Amino acid sequence: MPRTGGNREGATKKGRRKRLAAPPEDAKTAGELAAPRPIPQLETKGTAPLPARRPELPGKPEDRSGDGLLGRLAGRRRRPSARHLDFAPEGRSVGGRELRQLAPSLRRVPVNKALETNRSYFNQAFGPSWDIVYRDLLMGAKHRAALVIYIDGLVNKDAIQEFVIKPLTLEATMAGLGGELAGRNPLSAIQSRVVSIGELRLTDDLAEAADRVCGGETVLFVEGLDRALVMDTRGWRDRAVTEPQTEVTIRGPREGFTETLKTSTALIRHRLKTPRLRLERMLVGDYTRTDVVVAYIEDLARRELVSEVRARMNKIQIASVIESQYIEELIKDNPWSLFPLIQSTEYPERVVSALLEGRVAIMADTTPFALIVPVTFLSFLHSAEDHFQAPVLASFLRIVRGICVVIGLWGSAFYVAAVTFHPELIPSQLLERLVAARRGVPFGVAIEILILELAFEVLREAGVRLPRPVGQAVSIVGALVLGQSAVTAGLVSPAGVIVVAFAAICSLSLPNYWVATNMRLLRYPLVLLGASLGLFGLSLGTGVILAHLTSLRSFGTPYLAPLAPFSFTSFVTDGLLRAPRKTMTRNPSLFGSPTMGLARSGPAGNKDGA
């Protein structure tokens, strides 16, 4: 059964909408609402600082400073503890019961005809937030009251001023639309003749309106109307499209995804100019309400695959989605495996290629890393530019990467096993030098290798974490000076340094950095097996690793396909080798058709075996 994070009862999107207690309708509130308020300043901002968006700190009952949006909507005072908002390691959201208590459902709250009621709702929801803007205005010649609400910093203010406020106030008057704007249904005229924003929708739900405002849209309320107009005015500052940092190519496009989902999806649309490209949007994360898009090509992706992706995404119940790895961890088949079962990439070409193979991509807002499912182990040997090079060269490089995987995993362990248990394997001249070089080293071979492996990990991590100018110097100092000094001092042998360094370089030659990092963890048990049981131990360790790999599936696709189960066509066309493009006339059977799932021609119990 595929693992799913979140609610095991299979909550649907509708089911995930929380119930909201109605705002208290006590006398005081009613009295406040009844009295008309003067038209406020053009922009009003709360004076209190924005409360923490992620209430991570454990809250004490008397501590109110972290009450979030949903807590306020529920009228709750209690501060949630971090434990209740963290995602349980089993892949199930602790949001089963706890989240429903802490982040109560947003029951539908109808838009009120009175502007002040709607303003009160937003005041209550957002509290004293300094960046929420309430812009009162009078529309048309007949001065019908309206209220525009948006969040400064998330919107394109120029667009609001030029295409919303100015048309509603000045241009509507000049165009003589006063009568229509004062009529029973001014929204129709506003949509069609006044506001120039491209994307508009109507809503009669205040909760939805608040959601939209959080997402960077602008809401227009009109006095006397029980519907609001939501306008897409998103325009926060985002990073320019630059070259991906984690996937470097020599030949090929230089664009990478950004943190803005619309930009990322536009990069895909730019490359896939087909109306069959589907981008299904969903919201994930009760507090972050992160936009997530599931992308696939209608007639290429298997329907079962798309349904499964949709089902797993819908079952996610989590407080926040900060990065796509949150989603990856919740929907992957085996979250404990060291081998990645979902591919992540910053490179649009990789996503486009995957979509054309019948796979599905998942892209989230606020992260440049898109997820691709399903994936096989051989996919991680593929570089994005394999398809931009000659097939012979691409095939050769893939084989080299495969050899690098083997050396990266088994190189150190084989050295330990050979030196400890099987010196007869080593040519005698080389063996003499090794013995001479190890003279005086205080550690055994296995300990020496383990120390060097750990030292390499420390250096690698330091090189990544330190600021660039310092990081390079530290890497050079660590690698050259420390290594040389350690050898000169007799703490380690030169052969050990060479073996570990070469194995590490081989492991880092994989195009996918995280695959290489995860697989490096396997070197330690293999070294221990080699040190304790020699080649026998390595054989058994290899057997366990291979057995684990054969048991993995990525959204139904066997992880070692097309190696096991073996498919010659897929293996030769775009598996370990890359065939010339003339021979790639059909989509790979791995992802685009159900034949990779083996079907019995005559199941046991069938009458005629057909």
Next chain:
Amino acid sequence: MRGQPAGTFEGEREIITNGQAVLVIIGAILAVTAIALPGPAIEEAGNDAYLSTALASVPAYVSAALFYYTGRRYRWEGPLGYLPRVFGQLAGKAVLLVHLVFFVLVAAAVGQEVPSVLGAVTMPLTPPWVFVAATVLTASYVAYLGVENFSRLAQIVLPFLLAVLLVVPVMVGRFAEVGYLLPILGDGWRPVLRGMAVPLAIRLEGAILFAFLLPHMMSPRRALRAGAVISSALALVLAVNAISVMTVFSPEIASTLQIPTLSLARMIRLGAVEHLETLVLGPWLMALMLKFAFYTYLASRILQAVSGVRDWKALVFPIAALTGALGLYLLPDSARLNASLSEVRPGLALLVAFVVPSVTLAVSLIRGRGHPARQEQAG
């Protein structure tokens, strides 16, 4: 009607391709014969031992055919399904227990192969129980994953073993003296037939595995063709192996070697690199582990069918541990191991691979139209 395809998201069934079944069975046979044989065959048949190893495939194929036709009568169920239906619940379970004993004993011997060879070749100071314990743990994990997964594992591992067994004779070809094979059939057919005993015993194990894999095969109707491929491939590989050993060492010396194939590999030199027999051990060890895992899996399934335990996976580790301990107790040295190979296993294999399926098919044919299986087929 097509069955539920494996690899879908829900309701997966353990289905393997016929090719995977071929590899699993070939691997299970070669795991033992590749290293231990053809010594026993050469002892009896002399320079005609290659004929013994090749011809041993024929009776094994006949046995596989018996299982095939029996399985076909019961909609491709394996012995787990049709034995209780043919003999009744009680007698059927008793027959299944015979199979259980067979698998446990063979697995125990397989488990003892590892310390027997490794202790002699490369790690003499390591206690045998260490090897057995490591094999038990690894094989338990592999068996736990089920037949589909370890068939895929076999698909990866076995080509390496086959490659080794075919490359080694080529690389030592320069030492071969073809004259050692002459005269052909100088002593007639009797020595050849006597030399078939041990190879046949091991080939018959393949037929038994064939029977238990039949329900999992994707195309059971073509299983007999797969059986033919298995028989032919084994005949070829083992004959080549026997010829290579005899032509390099001579039949007189080859019959005294404990591990002829390893001795062959020891003669290979690649420049300054020697003692490549250690590398030959790698794929062989994995094949042995796979065989142990497979037999443990089958024993678990049989015990589940007999005892009514809900989940066979709970039985995997206990059976593996028991089998390993049994091997250490019953077959503590290579002499007893060889004795079991030549004296005990042929009889047991004949019983399980010929007697039982013959009686099963006969009883099934006799019960004829009154049999529920036929009623359902007619309906």
